[in-house]
Amino acid sequence: MSADTPERPGRRVRPGRSGARRPGTAVRALRARLDSLVRPRAEGTGLIADAPTVPFRDVLRRLRPELSGRGPVLTLLVLLTVAVAGIETVEIWLFQRVVDDVLVPVDVSPLLAIAGLYVALALLSGLLSWVDEVASAWLSEHVSLDLRRRVLAHLHKVPSDVADQQRAGDVLTRLTRDVRSVETLLLGAVDGAGALARLLLYGGAMMLLDWQLALVAFVVAPLFWWASDRFARRFKKVAKEKRRRTGSMTAVAEESLAALSLVQVHGREREEQEKFEREGRAVVAAELGAARLRATYPIVVDLLELAGLLAVIGLGIWALAEGRLTLGGLLVFLTYLSQLVRPMRELGDLVVSVASAVAGTERVLEVLDLPTGLAEPADPVALDDVEGRVRVNDASFTYHGAAAPALTGVNLTLVPGRMVALAGASGSGKSTLVRLLGRLSDTPTGSVTLDGVDLRDLRLQTVRENITVLLQEAPVLDASVRDNVTFSRPGATDDEVWEALAMAGLDDAVRALPAGLDARLGQRGRSLSGGQRQRIALARALLVDSRVLVLDEPTTGLDAAAAQRLLATLRRLADDRSVVVASHDPAVLAEADEVVTIERGTVVPSPASSPDASPDPSPAGSAAAAPGGAQGAGSTTGVAR
Numbered sequence: 001m002s003a004d005t006p007e008r009p010g011r012r013v014r015p016g017r018s019g020a021r022r023p024g025t026a027v028r029a030l031r032a033r034l035d036s037l038v039r040p041r042a043e044g045t046g047l048i049a050d051a052p053t054v055p056f057r058d059v060l061r062r063l064r065p066e067l068s069g070r071g072p073v074l075t076l077l078v079l080l081t082v083a084v085a086g087i088e089t090v091e092i093w094l095f096q097r098v099v100d101d102v103l104v105p106v107d108v109s110p111l112l113a114i115a116g117l118y119v120a121l122a123l124l125s126g127l128l129s130w131v132d133e134v135a136s137a138w139l140s141e142h143v144s145l146d147l148r149r150r151v152l153a154h155l156h157k158v159p160s161d162v163a164d165q166q167r168a169g170d171v172l173t174r175l176t177r178d179v180r181s182v183e184t185l186l187l188g189a190v191d192g193a194g195a196l197a198r199l200l201l202y203g204g205a206m207m208l209l210d211w212q213l214a215l216v217a218f219v220v221a222p223l224f225w226w227a228s229d230r231f232a233r234r235f236k237k238v239a240k241e242k243r244r245r246t247g248s249m250t251a252v253a254e255e256s257l258a259a260l261s262l263v264q265v266h267g268r269e270r271e272e273q274e275k276f277e278r279e280g281r282a283v284v285a286a287e288l289g290a291a292r293l294r295a296t297y298p299i300v301v302d303l304l305e306l307a308g309l310l311a312v313i314g315l316g317i318w319a320l321a322e323g324r325l326t327l328g329g330l331l332v333f334l335t336y337l338s339q340l341v342r343p344m345r346e347l348g349d350l351v352v353s354v355a356s357a358v359a360g361t362e363r364v365l366e367v368l369d370l371p372t373g374l375a376e377p378a379d380p381v382a383l384d385d386v387e388g389r390v391r392v393n394d395a396s397f398t399y400h401g402a403a404a405p406a407l408t409g410v411n412l413t414l415v416p417g418r419m420v421a422l423a424g425a426s427g428s429g430k431s432t433l434v435r436l437l438g439r440l441s442d443t444p445t446g447s448v449t450l451d452g453v454d455l456r457d458l459r460l461q462t463v464r465e466n467i468t469v470l471l472q473e474a475p476v477l478d479a480s481v482r483d484n485v486t487f488s489r490p491g492a493t494d495d496e497v498w499e500a501l502a503m504a505g506l507d508d509a510v511r512a513l514p515a516g517l518d519a520r521l522g523q524r525g526r527s528l529s530g531g532q533r534q535r536i537a538l539a540r541a542l543l544v545d546s547r548v549l550v551l552d553e554p555t556t557g558l559d560a561a562a563a564q565r566l567l568a569t570l571r572r573l574a575d576d577r578s579v580v581v582a583s584h585d586p587a588v589l590a591e592a593d594e595v596v597t598i599e600r601g602t603v604v605p606s607p608a609s610s611p612d613a614s615p616d617p618s619p620a621g622s623a624a625a626a627p628g629g630a631q632g633a634g635s636t637t638g639v640a641r
């Protein structure tokens, strides 16, 4: 939704053309003016779409996890704000005593007591404000931290194909910047309570001084709220536009830096800078829209305030002339009035800033609405002494937003003691099957089981401990060799790390590094060659020593000798565990006990599984084998169950 598209209907229903009343020309003109202030003056629609609008009540309901248990601090903050407002009321009342008891009679004798009281009140107010400041910061920082933690934990549960569709830069903006909007919502509630308390206290004091005059003053209040209500919707719209555009700009910068070498190789620096500048200009346009609105709002409110003050001053002079008020009384009345205007304005401003904060919070909630595919089971099954039998039964999978399924009706069985290769053309669905085998995604049809138990009935931790997946593009972290390898099993000893490195064929290269296991690999492992990076990821997978090893293209980037060494290792590992390797590499296919070929998302029946070749008839049976010539040590037919 662009910033000039009307948002969903607000709280008020306006009479339409057929309605009895239509807004006056002046109001319509003001509304059109305000809308033109908000209208974005930037090209393009930006990379990031607007977050869906969430009703305010739902915004608060959804923040309950962060707020629960924080009630006492919130109450303390409200009490502190009310107490400070009470002290201010007494301070103003003391001013009347100064005028009427000291200045008018020119008598200094009460001054000492009044001054002492002033100092005591100032000290108390200072102390309470100090506590208020610290407690506010504590509350807002902890709520922000909790929300960030929740967002990150949620993102960790989002299937990576869904997460990949989000722009990383924008997600980071939501996680860091937009989360802070919640503070405004929270402290807005506290400030609102304080403003309300001051309104009641000052209003009460004014009623005591002169109730008729006070009633006139109160007429100003609805005018403030009317003005802030007029502005709030527009502030929200402009805040949404600002945040959306900032997310787009960060996303462009992040993507451009992540693909820096690509940009340099193809000489696309100018285009990237232009793209960044375009998004940057959109941020500027949105910020200027906000600035125009921010600058207009106080002018309107100041005019309303001035009109109210002038009316009260006129009537106050009349009350003074009639003897209903003393001079001190009138001065104090006017002081209360100017003080009363403050909470009125604060409440109005609050409507406006809460509307803007809701815009930021909606963007955070949108992240929390991303589907999580990988739920923990409510009643997990415990698996002891895992054998490592894996069955894929009638599995299908369609990527989020994709038109066609990547897999349909796939059956496969893996048993310890056998090494299975997944073959097939690029894009046929091998990596997708790898994802299902490691429960990185769930199949909506059929199931994947480990020792007969559906992976969805096992704790994710159990799955991760027993099935290790090496992804095709396994990231290398900007950390030491040791930290990179032990990422899969924190606490592994150096000997175990060396053993895993040896299995991956990288031990000699690491030994040659001056810092050995402590050598830092740089961002995305840039201090390594492509093949070495692949081997770091392989060592990480092998360190887990799990019952099932699922490797996607593990020989990519390895020279022939290294590939042979790795295959020998895999063969050895396959003696007592299930190993499946997705690969195009003929060496891998030759080494496998069985080759399962995938074509356009389905397992191709192998010639060997023809009726004559005693196929596995069950849907859970191993579905296919490659043409005989590719076979190595093992057979091409049915797999033991």
Ligand SMILES: Nc1ncnc2c1ncn2[C@@H]1O[C@H](COP(=O)(O)OP(=O)(O)OP(=O)(O)O)[C@@H](O)[C@H]1O
Residues within 6 Å of the ligand: 161, 164, 399, 400, 402, 406, 424, 425, 426, 427, 428, 429, 430, 431, 432, 433, 472
């Ligand atoms: N994240 C994704 N979102 C949408 N579609 C995807 C995604 N990943 C893969 N696909 C699609 O799913 C199909 C299978 O892809 P997959 O990566 O499983 O193939 P593959 O056999 O592993 O290919 P390769 O040998 O090139 O790695 C392809 O058509 C691909 O375009």
